[in-house]
Amino acid sequence: MYYSKERLEEMRKKGEEDLKEITEGSKEECAKYQSQPGIQITCLHCKHDLFIEGKALLNTRGLTFFGLDWMNQSATTLICSHCGFIHWFMKEVKRVD
Ligand SMILES: [Zn+2]
Known part of the structure; x- marks a missing residue:
């Protein structure tokens, strides 16, 4: 071409x-996050504490069929800005400024 x-x-x-x-x-x-007040989230892989927040939808027919409707919601993902490890949270996480 x-x-x-x-x-x-x-x-x-x-x-x-x-x-x-x-x-x-x-x-x-990039920011620091807490899962609960006073509990700082650190990367499980490299111990870094700066993350990029994202949302992921967990919406599947299969889950509804198995009675797991509570999982048909969005999860919060925190991607470690240092190594890229993705952490999944089914509850809200709090951004710490
Ligand atoms: Zn990391």
Whole structure:
């Protein structure tokens, strides 16, 4: 496939912008968290204490069938900003500023 010089330049710029967005976005998302008041969450793998918060939906027909409707909700995921280990919480976690 042939790309013109202008097209390649455009793609390169777009890539740089996307990368900038990802790195800037994750930097400001990094924070410390507590699972309960006074209980600081540290990474199970590397003991780091800065995480990037996310949400994951646990919605499956199978769970409803087995009477596990309580699991059909969103879980909170905390991704260790140091090693990337993902921690799952079925309860709210508190961000510590
Ligand atoms: Zn870690």
